[in-house]
Amino acid sequence: MSQPTCVIYDRLSRLFAEEAPDHRIAACKSYAEARGWKVVHVATDTNVSGASKLEDRPGMREVLAWLPRADYVLAAKLDRYARSVLEFQRLLRAADSTRTTIVTADGVVSPENASIIINVLAAFAEYERDMITARITESKKHFRSRGNHLGGLAPYGYAVSGPVNNKRWVIDETAAAVLREATDRLLRHGASLSGLARELNDRGTLPPADHARQRAGRELRGQRWHSTTLRDALYSPAVRGWLIQAVPGTKRGALTNQPVLDAAGNPVSAGPAILSAEDWSAVRALIDGKARGRGSDRTGKALLLHIARCSECDGPMYRQRRTVNGKDYSSYVCRKGVGKLGIHRPNVATANYIEEFVTADFLRRFGDFTLMRWAEPDGSAVLQLSEVTQQIERLAGNLAQLDPNGTAARVAIAQITALEARQAELQRESAHAVGRWVDTGTTIGSEWRQRDDEGRRALLADLGARLEIRPAVPGAPRRFDAGRLKLSYEGPAWRRGVDPLTASELEADLEEAAWN
Structure with missing residues (x-):
């Protein structure tokens, strides 16, 4: 065997x-x-x-x-x-x-x-x-209610500190400085996510994953910043110092995360805030407003893109770049007037002269104006209101099954009372949370000098600038002719949408300011 x-x-x-x-x-x-x-x-x-x-x-x-x-x-x-x-x-x-x-x-x-x-x-x-x-x-539920870090990497801008059962977020100043600078330049200096991502890469600033590896002494993977990387870091409620969780039924991600709320409906804090409530709300609104789908028009780097229009077809004039022996001979061209398939006579104008003309006129009219910024309301009030209302309904349902004179009923009533007070507060915030224009503390002229062409184009758009370019007269001398240009402005965005009488007064103010 x-x-x-x-x-x-x-x-x-x-x-x-x-x-x-x-x-x-x-x-x-x-x-x-x-x-x-x-x-x-x-x-x-x-x-x-x-x-x-x-x-x-x-x-x-x-x-x-x-x-x-x-x-x-x-x-x-x-x-x-x-x-x-x-x-x-x-x-x-x-x-x-x-x-x-x-x-x-x-x-x-x-x-x-x-x-x-x-x-x-x-x-x-x-x-x-x-x-x-x-x-x-x-x-985990207990530690989450206390605002403790529950494991894994801390959100970008933070590090984890504290004993095993009381870990909290502390600000990682190197990363937090990146987020604060990006927020400031997006809100106040006309920068774009893609442009900021390029700058961060050019400066050798490590993106979130490699930054965490460097801090932990691990080997770097050579990753780079992308516009979506920066967007996610700024959009996340974590920059307010709040614990986050995914919206029920969705995958965890920067665009779907929401704050963890306590029994009173307030966000649970895991550490100090990197961005103020006003800046965070504003940058989220800006990101939402600039979100574009596949196939939609996208802006380039030309100063007058989408501002310069052809008088023949009202189509956009595009900047055609051309350099000879180090000299810039670029021009703005209407594509519908080029070649055998053109539908109207050629319309071409020297870019440098046009841009100098628009810049001088724009600064003369609006350079001393105070620059305003649109501040969106904090949408988290509506989100928190929904969560608090659900908690009240659940407690009210449980209360009906409890002994009215028992301890459990008294505790439930106290919780409902606190939640109703928070509900009323959130209802007031939601009802009055309207967007508003905020003084940035600087003038349009000062801001123009600090921005690149992309940021300056945003200022022109904010003032409703429109430049109509007419084709050159056949046989006319080949020199810059301001008579081919018709430059107009709707006025500052923060002055639009008012009643006709006020609009008329504002228009008079603009004209007076332009010639004084």
Whole structure:
């Protein structure tokens, strides 16, 4: 009679020095030797959950491959095999198909009682796993309510500090400075996300993932900033210092995350804010307003793009770049007047002269005007109002089932009272949260001098600038002719949309300011 064969299996959810598998494998070998079994293979899984599928574990795949050639599979305890009844039953079915017996070295499951006791013990193993999961869930809920960091990387702009059970966010000044500068330039200096991303790359500023690796002393991956990377970092509620979670039913992401709210409906703070409420709301509104779908028009770098129009077809005039011997001979051209397929006579004008003309006229009219910025309301008030209303409805439903004179009812009533006060506050914020124009503390002329062409074009658009260019008269001298240009302005965006009488007065003010 041949000697029975045995495969030993061991699994660890986490690898710690005091939990190394050696002593359990040694116990299995002693058990096999006492039974007269020959150990033909030892398989181990490290950092593998007992709830994971059998085929997802490298060591268990080895065990499954050995089943046709082994009489027994041996583990130190039942929970080493699995903490899921479903996965354990899959293992049992696989072993049964090869007439292999599953046993444990602690004697709980032996060849004699395996068929009776094994399913009962597996059920207890799953129960234990559920209890562990419940404890972890409750623990996370508790720490989340306190604003503690729950693991993983901190959001860009923060680092994690504090003892194990009280970790909080602290500001990472290097990263926070990037976010503050980007916000300031987006809101007050006409910058764009793509332009800022290029600058960050040119300056060698590390993007979020590589910044975190450098801080942890890990190898960098050579990643770069993209406009979406910067957008996500600025858009996230985390920059207010709030714990975040995904909107129910959506994947976790910067555009779908929302603040975690406490019992009173307030965002739970995990650390100090990087951006003020006003700046964060404004930058989110700006990002939302500039979101474009695939196939939509996109702006380039020309100063007068979408401002210079052709008098023949009212189409846009595009800047055609041309440099000869270091000199700029660029021009604005209407594409509908070019070549054999043109629908009207050619319309071309020297770019430099036109841009100088528009710049001089614009600054003369509006250079001393105060620059205003549109401040969007903080939309989080509406979001928080919805959450608070739901909490009130849930508590009110529970209250009907409680003893009116009991302690639980008094606690529920106190919670409802606090939530109703917060609800009223949020309703006031939502009802009066209208956008407004805010003084930036600088003049249009001063801001013009600080911006590049992209930012200056934004200023022209804010003032409603429109430049109509007429084709040159055939045979006319080839020099700049301001008579071909008709420059008009709707006026500052913060003065539009008023009643006709006020509009007439503002128009008179503009004319007077232009000539004084």
